[in-house]
Amino acid sequence: MSKKSNGTLDQRRAKVLLIGGGGVGTIAALNLERGGLASVTVVLRSNYETVNEHGFNIESCDHGSLTGWRPTEVVDRVPIAGEGQWFEYIVCATKNVVDVPPSLTSIIAPAVTPSTVIVLVQNGLNIEKPFLSAFPSNMVLSGVSFMGSSEPQHGHIKHDFNDILVVGAFHNPSVDAVTEEHAARRFVELYSAGGRTKCTYSADVGWTRWRKLIYNACLNPICAITGLDTGRIRLADGVIDGLVRPAIDEIRAAARASGHELPDDITDTITKIPLDMYLPPSMLTDVRKNNFTEFENLLGEPLRAGQALGVPMPTLQVLYHLCQAIQWRNKEAKGMVKIPAKRTYTD
Amino acid sequence: MSKKSNGTLDQRRAKVLLIGGGGVGTIAALNLERGGLASVTVVLRSNYETVNEHGFNIESCDHGSLTGWRPTEVVDRVPIAGEGQWFEYIVCATKNVVDVPPSLTSIIAPAVTPSTVIVLVQNGLNIEKPFLSAFPSNMVLSGVSFMGSSEPQHGHIKHDFNDILVVGAFHNPSVDAVTEEHAARRFVELYSAGGRTKCTYSADVGWTRWRKLIYNACLNPICAITGLDTGRIRLADGVIDGLVRPAIDEIRAAARASGHELPDDITDTITKIPLDMYLPPSMLTDVRKNNFTEFENLLGEPLRAGQALGVPMPTLQVLYHLCQAIQWRNKEAKGMVKIPAKRTYTD
Structure with missing residues (x-):
């Protein structure tokens, strides 16, 4: 089936903004793009110039070797939603150092619209709290990744351990649970489309x-x-x-x-x-x-x-x-x- | 009074073997020699060649600046007692890493005679136990030093904080307490003779x-x-x-x-x-x-x-x-x- 064969909702490519193209984020972007159901804009910071010029060089246990791979778009700052841009999902795959500013909520704020679903592919407990506080009407998903992947040099990704991702919704009291589950399951669908990873839905985020x-x-x-x-x-x-x-x-x-x-x-x-x-x-x-x-x-x-x-x-x-x-x-x-x-x- | 003016017991110089001529040990040796009641043989390891050739360069808050200072004798191994050598006190001023061989007891063993008093100018608890076990008839003294002194380069001693030493006897069940106290007080006398340090006797070693x-x-x-x-x-x-x-x-x-x-x-x-x-x-x-x-x-x-x-x-x-x-x-x-x-x- 061609990616653009018709205009029905489930076949259009979901627009995904991914923050943090390091080891984990880049493999997530690659996997989403390869599934064909998402187009990914990756926001880079330290490795922006290298990747913008040469793309990513990837050695992946799930995806093989790729030279000069590029997602749909690479940018060096978070786009402002509304300027012809709108993202269904914002995936945060950066390191999450809450005691050192700027906060991740302030970083993604320009791209967040009322219907944006925020996906935190990050570790630890209570990481959703600042997001539910900053964006009280948005859905926030939990992504617990077991992949092993690092970026030994700018733009060089070494993905050693298989991409296993467990997705569920952090409950937002202002959103009903069925809608949250739907958003989480849709993200699992996007992430699983490539067939090379093990992405599962789990209601039991805690x-x-x-x-x-x-x-x-x-x-x-x-x-x-x-x-x-x-x-x-x-x-x-x-x-x-x-x-x-x-x-x-x-x-x-x-x-x-x-x-x-x-x-x-x-x-x-x-x-x-x-x-x-x-x-x-x-x-x-x-x-x-x-x-x-x-x-x-x-x-x-x-x-x-x-x-x-x-x-x-x-x-x-x-x-x-x-x-x-x-x-x-x-x-x-x-x-x-x-x-x-x-x-x-x-x- | 000349150091060798007569042959009475209290005026002869006590023979002291000092193990470890680093920051603390060198200042202890200097202080004992300056008191005039002791002659010190210092056993060096890593800094032996430098000190044997050039002596010690010392900046001391108690003793001032000295260039090329030498104790009575500098050696690169522990002397064997009996070969014309006999030590009244063996002062251990090395770092004391009990979990890494060789043990300090094995290092000093060749110089220990039945009447040798061992002085541990070292920190921590139960440090006397291996000595009382290895040398069950010898007296072992506790020296708790509050001096601050270091050896930033071989043979260069930087003594920043005053030499305060608290001496007492670790009790050896095979020695009577009065004899132990006498040995401790005599060491305090040797150490205090120079008049530049604060060396006190304390019975309460613990x-x-x-x-x-x-x-x-x-x-x-x-x-x-x-x-x-x-x-x-x-x-x-x-x-x-x-x-x-x-x-x-x-x-x-x-x-x-x-x-x-x-x-x-x-x-x-x-x-x-x-x-x-x-x-x-x-x-x-x-x-x-x-x-x-x-x-x-x-x-x-x-x-x-x-x-x-x-x-x-x-x-x-x-x-x-x-x-x-x-x-x-x-x-x-x-x-x-x-x-x-x-x-x-x-x-």
């Missing part, structure tokens, strides 16, 4: 997100703080039993208190990551590059959620404050906080 | 050591893990209230359970360190240089002591395992532990 926190609130900060990757963290003295298991037990207890029962053997999933792959989790990569981490969404939010429900979380509490200190160190190094001058001694 | 753990078990690892110095740790978001105070409360509780009541306002001593000095504690300096830290004596031993007495220490427990992981990272980097090869993919 469970899906707590499930992923086993990795992101526990292993991720422990690796970032110690400088050890997923293999070394298992080999190092005392770390699994002294840190990883206690942290996971605390996340499980907080999830349970929040109404989400995670499976008994969930702890073992961490220790089943093949040892000899030596993967750096995202926060470790960030810390190594002196970049900001997503510690507030990945660790701070579940900690606050659990503590508010009376769950003791002593391990995550310490990890949280250490991540907070490391974040501050990077803010100071980047000149975002000023400190008193060093005292000089004439002694 | 209290003195727990007191210093407020700094060494709490601030030191928190700075090392976060990469922040003593000034920045006070400025960073959430660290004092979220980490430092809880850690100090745990050390105070463990000290109390061990019979040592630390003053109520002890927590404030940390926050009274002048902010704008931005000092890196020893473990931070070690971590920055990828050197091993003394985390087992500074943090592991008080943690185990407190936990054995039923004291909850959740903050220090997490800090301990993080330090343990960082130590492992350095062991792996130095080839002291082997890990499976990284998997290669042909995909």
